[in-house]
Amino acid sequence: MMLTNNIPVTYPILYSFRRCPYAMRARLALAVSDRTCELREVVLRDKPPEMLAVSPKGTVPVLVDVGGEVLEESIDIMLWALQQNDPEKWLTPDRGSVAEMLELVAQFDGKFKYHLDRYKYPDRDPGVDAKLHRDEGAVYLEKLNSQLSATKYLYGNNTALADMAIAPFVRQFARTDLTWFNEQPWPQLQAWLAQFTDSAIYHRAMQKYPKWESGNPGVIFPPLPEEHDIIGIIS
Numbered sequence: 532m533m534l535t536n537n538i539p540v541t542y543p544i545l546y547s548f549r550r551c552p553y554a555m556r557a558r559l560a561l562a563v564s565d566r567t568c569e570l571r572e573v574v575l576r577d578k579p580p581e582m583l584a585v586s587p588k589g590t591v592p593v594l595v596d597v598g599g600e601v602l603e604e605s606i607d608i609m610l611w612a613l614q615q616n617d618p619e620k621w622l623t624p625d626r627g628s629v630a631e632m633l634e635l636v637a638q639f640d641g642k643f644k645y646h647l648d649r650y651k652y653p654d655r656d657p658g659v660d661a662k663l664h665r666d667e668g669a670v671y672l673e674k675l676n677s678q679l680s681a682t683k684y685l686y687g688n689n690t691a692l693a694d695m696a697i698a699p700f701v702r703q704f705a706r707t708d709l710t711w712f713n714e715q716p717w718p719q720l721q722a723w724l725a726q727f728t729d730s731a732i733y734h735r736a737m738q739k740y741p742k743w744e745s746g747n748p749g750v751i752f753p754p755l756p757e758e759h760d761i762i763g764i765i766s
Contacts, residue, residue, distance in 0.1 A: 639671065679720055
């Protein structure tokens with residue numbers, strides 16, 4: 532059992548930021564696997580020293596297991612949770628393999644994310660052409676739409692790891708200019724994204740929590756289904 536501030540830790544600790552798509556995918560896997568953890572909501576401009584002590588890179592999500600193991604990559608957290616409990620079979624898609632899903636996820640974590648950041652936040656880099664990066668990102672979305680024309684989800688007719696790892700980034704891209712996104716000839720992709728954001732697992736993962744303060748306990752995550760009606764979801 533790990534000790535934090537001389538207090539025994541009975542659950543893994545997840546440092547998270549609600550709107551971060553990487554943290555979102557980690558919470559989705561923890562929620563579907565019902566892997567209980569202590570969630571500590573982070574404000575990225577005021578990162579807690581406890582998080583930086585275990586993960587100096589300073590990005591979320593970070594999961595600290597009860598034995599002290601630190602997972603700093605969102606996909607690693609997803610696999611860690613699902614390998615313990617995978618009731619909806621995210622790791623056994625109707626088509627393809629985990630390796631194929633991870634290859635597709637890597638494409639979105641790489642070049643697609645590059646274009647997404649410059650489309651959504653063009654002011655961060657002088658001279659960035661947001662429309663150019665929107666159009667470059669759209670190439671990846673067109674491929675997803677084509678893949679979804681054959682099956683309801685990316686690797687068959689049931690949700691799998693790739694869907695839940697990629698959807699948070701497509702959501703972020705779409706919300707940058709939702710009118711433009713909805714006008715594109717991507718009916719399968721649009722329906723796929725709508726199903727994701729309307730799903731119970733999405734709402735469970737997107738519960739809103741206050742900023743965690745050092746010395747205080749975090750919140751138990753995932754929340755019970757009935758807690759949605761008490762706290763609510765804020766976009």
